[in-house]
Amino acid sequence: MFVRNFLFFAASCAFAQQWTPELSMKVANLGAVTTANGWVAWTESRWVYDKEKSEQDTQVMVARTDASARRGLGKGSAPVISGDHVYFRQNGAILRAPLAGGDSQRVLEWRGPLGTFAVSPSGKWIAFTGREPDAEREAARKEKRDWRVLSSTPPNHEVWIAGAQPGAVPRKLWAGDRHASGIVWSPDEKKIAAEFRVSPYADDSASSDVYEIAVENGAARKVAATNASERQPRYSPDGKHLAMVVSADPPLSPGDDRIVVVSEGGPTRSLAPSPDRLPQILGWTADSSRILFLEQRGTQDVVFAMPLQGVPEAIFAPAGAMSIEEAGQAALAFVLETSDQAPEVFVKSLKGGDPVRVSAANVDLPKVPLGKTETVRWKSKDGTRIEGLLTFPVGYQKGKRYPLVLNIHGGPYGGFSETFIGKSGLYPIATFAAKGYLVLRPNPRSSTGYGRDFRFALLKDWGGVDFDDIQAGVDFLIAEKIADPERMAIMGWSYGGYMTNWTITQTSRFKAAAAGAGMSNLTSQTGTADIRSNKVAAFGAPWENVAYYTQRSPITHIGKVKTPLLILHGEVDERVPVSQGYEMYWAVKRIGVPAEMVVYPRTPHGLREPKFLLDIMQRHIDWVEKYVR
Numbered sequence: 001m002f003v004r005n006f007l008f009f010a011a012s013c014a015f016a017q018q019w020t021p022e023l024s025m026k027v028a029n030l031g032a033v034t035t036a037n038g039w040v041a042w043t044e045s046r047w048v049y050d051k052e053k054s055e056q057d058t059q060v061m062v063a064r065t066d067a068s069a070r071r072g073l074g075k076g077s078a079p080v081i082s083g084d085h086v087y088f089r090q091n092g093a094i095l096r097a098p099l100a101g102g103d104s105q106r107v108l109e110w111r112g113p114l115g116t117f118a119v120s121p122s123g124k125w126i127a128f129t130g131r132e133p134d135a136e137r138e139a140a141r142k143e144k145r146d147w148r149v150l151s152s153t154p155p156n157h158e159v160w161i162a163g164a165q166p167g168a169v170p171r172k173l174w175a176g177d178r179h180a181s182g183i184v185w186s187p188d189e190k191k192i193a194a195e196f197r198v199s200p201y202a203d204d205s206a207s208s209d210v211y212e213i214a215v216e217n218g219a220a221r222k223v224a225a226t227n228a229s230e231r232q233p234r235y236s237p238d239g240k241h242l243a244m245v246v247s248a249d250p251p252l253s254p255g256d257d258r259i260v261v262v263s264e265g266g267p268t269r270s271l272a273p274s275p276d277r278l279p280q281i282l283g284w285t286a287d288s289s290r291i292l293f294l295e296q297r298g299t300q301d302v303v304f305a306m307p308l309q310g311v312p313e314a315i316f317a318p319a320g321a322m323s324i325e326e327a328g329q330a331a332l333a334f335v336l337e338t339s340d341q342a343p344e345v346f347v348k349s350l351k352g353g354d355p356v357r358v359s360a361a362n363v364d365l366p367k368v369p370l371g372k373t374e375t376v377r378w379k380s381k382d383g384t385r386i387e388g389l390l391t392f393p394v395g396y397q398k399g400k401r402y403p404l405v406l407n408i409h410g411g412p413y414g415g416f417s418e419t420f421i422g423k424s425g426l427y428p429i430a431t432f433a434a435k436g437y438l439v440l441r442p443n444p445r446s447s448t449g450y451g452r453d454f455r456f457a458l459l460k461d462w463g464g465v466d467f468d469d470i471q472a473g474v475d476f477l478i479a480e481k482i483a484d485p486e487r488m489a490i491m492g493w494s495y496g497g498y499m500t501n502w503t504i505t506q507t508s509r510f511k512a513a514a515a516g517a518g519m520s521n522l523t524s525q526t527g528t529a530d531i532r533s534n535k536v537a538a539f540g541a542p543w544e545n546v547a548y549y550t551q552r553s554p555i556t557h558i559g560k561v562k563t564p565l566l567i568l569h570g571e572v573d574e575r576v577p578v579s580q581g582y583e584m585y586w587a588v589k590r591i592g593v594p595a596e597m598v599v600y601p602r603t604p605h606g607l608r609e610p611k612f613l614l615d616i617m618q619r620h621i622d623w624v625e626k627y628v629r
Contacts, residue, residue, distance in 0.1 A: 018394075019368050019422055019430040021617035025049075025610060027423040028361040030343050032078055033325055035333035038065050039099050041079035041086045042335070042345045044072075044361045047424065047610035054611040060088045062099060063358045065331060065347045070358065073097050073104060078116075083123035087164070089114070094126060096164065105166050115157045118192075119164060120185045125215075126164045127173070127192050129157040129180045154199045157181065159192065159213060173218045179204075186235050190215055193223070193233035193242060202530045202575075205229075206251040210244050223262055230260075232281045236288035237329060240264045241308075243291050245279060253534035254413050254446070254455040259291060259306055272311045274304065277452040282327035285350070292327045296449035299375055299389055299417050303332060316348065318355070321417040333358075337420040339373035339389070365422075369394045371433025373421060376440075378476035381468040388442035388473055389416050391433050403487035403628050404438045406474060406510070410494030412446040412466065413455055426493050426516060426607065428617040435621070438483055444469030459538050462522075463502045463552045470499070471507070485509065489624045490563075493517055494576060494605065498554070501584055504565065505557035512627035514566040514620055517576045517605055520584035522549045530574040558587040564594035566623045568616055570603030596623075 025047050033042040045058040060079050063070035076088040085096045094108040094117055115129035140146040156179040162170040182195035197208040210223045210230040224230045228249040235242055241263050248256040255278045259271045279293040290305040301322040304312040320338035331350055337343035342362035346355040371394050377387040393402050407427050409416050421429040432439050444466040446458035458466055477483035489512040492500045497518020504513045519525045523542040526532050542549045550556050565588050569581035581597055588595040600612045607613045
C-alpha cells in the first residue's frame with residue numbers, strides 16, 4: 001500500500017490563511033528523473049521574480065535511493081547517471097559530477113545548438129545531437145539580412161560523439177538530410193539508435209524513423225521502412241532486441257501506437273496492443289524479457305510490463321499523477337503528486353515494497369486548506385460514459401449550490417489527471433476553491449486514458465461530441481443540485497481556448513468566459529500555424545472542405561455571443577498565432593459584448609515568465625469575480 005509520507009493538505013484544516021496565486025508560485029516543479037547504480041537524479045525548478053527578474057531557476061539534484069546523501073549540483077537540466085558520475089546540461093555545455101561528492105567538471109563545450117545527449121554504458125563516451133555554429137547565419141543576423149526562405153533546407157541536427165572526459169574533441173558521426181534526436185547506446189557500445197525526421201519543424205514531428213548508426217564508421221541503417229512514425233528506440237540489456245513505438249500508417253494526431261521489437265536474426269514483431277494505444281517506453285527489465293511502459297488510465301498514470309509474448313500487465317498504479325522519464329533496471333524513479341499533495345520524487349524497487357521519497361522540494365509549504373477533488377462520471381447526450389475531476393469549494397456544504405468554473409483542457413488529445421491543484425498554472429484551481437467556487441475539469445471524447453476509439457471519436461468532429469460531453473457534465477452538476485446554473489464561467493487554453501470561443505457561440509448559459517491562445521478561425525489558423533497537418537489530415541485542406549472549416553469556426557457564429565470574454569495570448573505564439581485572438585476580440589467588441597484582450601510579449605504557446613503567469617492567474621480570478629459572483 002502506498003504510504004503518503006510527505007506534505008499532506010487537508011480540506012478540513014482549521015487555518016485562516018487562504019490559498020492564493022502567490023502561494024502557488026512557491027510550489028517547486030520536479031522532472032527529468034533518472035536512476036541507476038543505487039542513485040537518483042532529478043531537476044527542481046522554481047520561479048524567480050523580483051523588480052528586474054522574471055525567470056525559472058532549475059537545479060540538478062542527486063540522492064541515494066534510500067533518500068540519503070541528497071545534494072544539489074547547481075544549475076542544469078537533463079541529468080544522466082553513468083558509472084559513478086552524473087552528467088547534465090548547463091547551457092551549451094555538458095558537465096559531470098561524482099555521485100559520492102566533489103566538484104563538477106565540464107566535459108564538453110559546444111558553441112552551436114545542442115540537442116539531446118546519451119552517455120555510453122561504460123561511461124567512456126558521450127553521443128549527442130547538435131550542429132556547429134553557423135558563421136554565415138550569425139553574420140546575416142548582425143547585418144540585418146536574416147530573411148527566412150521557407151522552401152530552403154532547414155538546419156538539421158547531426159550526430160556527434162566525444163570522449164566523456166574534459167578536453168575531448170567531438171567527432172561528427174553522422175550528417176545527413178534529416179534531423180536527429182532521441183539517441184540511445186547499444187549495450188556493447190558498437191551502435192547508436194536515433195530518431196530521424198524530415199526536418200526540425202513542428203509539423204514534421206510525425207515523420208520520424210529509427211536508424212542505427214555504427215560507432216566505428218558512422219554507417220547508418222534504417223531499422224523500419226514504413227510511412228508510419230517510429231520513435232522511442234530502446235535496446236534490451238542483452239543487446240538482442242531493439243524496441244520502439246510505431247504509429248498507425250499513416251500517423252494521425254489522436255495517436256494509435258504499438259510497441260514493435262526488432263530482434264537479432266528474427267523478423268520485426270508488433271507486440272500486443274497497450275490499453276490506451278499510446279505507450280511511452282520506459283525501458284526493459286534486467287532479464288530482457290519485458291518492456292516497461294507508461295500510459296494514462298482515466299485520471300491516473302500506470303506503469304505496465306509488456307512481455308515479448310503475451311499481453312501487458314499493470315505493475316504499478318499509485319493514486320495521483322506520475323511523471324517518469326525512464327526506468328532503471330532495478331527500480332522506478334518518478335515524480336508523484338495527487339490533488340492534495342505537492343509533487344516529490346520517489347523510488348520504488350521493481351522487486352516490490354513501498355515507494356521511498358527521496359526529494360524534499362515541497363515539504364515546507366504552508367498547510368493551507370484545499371478544496372477536495374473527486375472523480376465524477378456522467379452520461380453524454382448519446383449515452384457515452386464521460387468522466388472528469390471536480391474540485392469542491394473549501395468548506396463545502398452538501399445541499400448548497402455553488403458558482404461553477406468549467407476548465408477545458410488543450411490538445412485536443414490531452415487529458416486532466418490528478419495533479420496537485422495548488423501548484424502554479426494558467427488556472428488557479430486551489431484559489432478558485434478557496435473563494436467558494438466549484439471547478440469542473442472534464443475529459444470529453446478526444447481525451448487520453450480512455451482508449452483509441454474514445455480519442456478518434458473527435459477526429460472529424462471538433463466542436464461536436466466534445467461539446468455535448470462537456471455540457472452534459474455541467475447539466476449533471478446542476479441536476480445534482482451542486483452547481484448554480486445562474487453563476488457559471490468557462491475557460492481554457494489552446495484547444496481549450498477554441499472550445500471556450502466555440503461554446504459561447506452555441507450557448508449563453510455562462511456569465512463569463514476566458515479564452516487563452518484560442519482558435520477563432522480554423523481557416524486562417526491552419527494557414528498561419530506551425531502545425532497544420534493535424535487538421536488537414538482530419539478535415540482536408542481549407543479549400544477542399546470550405547463548409548466544415550467555416551461552420552466549425554467560432555468567428556462564423558459571432559453574432560450569437562452574449563458572454564463577456566477575456567482573451568489572453570502570447571505575442572510570438574506560432575501554434576495558435578496571436579491574430580486568432582485579435583479576430584475574436586474585435587468581432588466580440590463590434591457586436592457590443594464586453595471583451596478584454598491581453599497580449600504577452602516574448603511569449604510563445606506556453607508561458608515562460610513567472611510575472612506573466614501570475615498575472616494570468618489573477619486575471620482569471622478577477623474576470624470571474626466581476627461577472628459571476
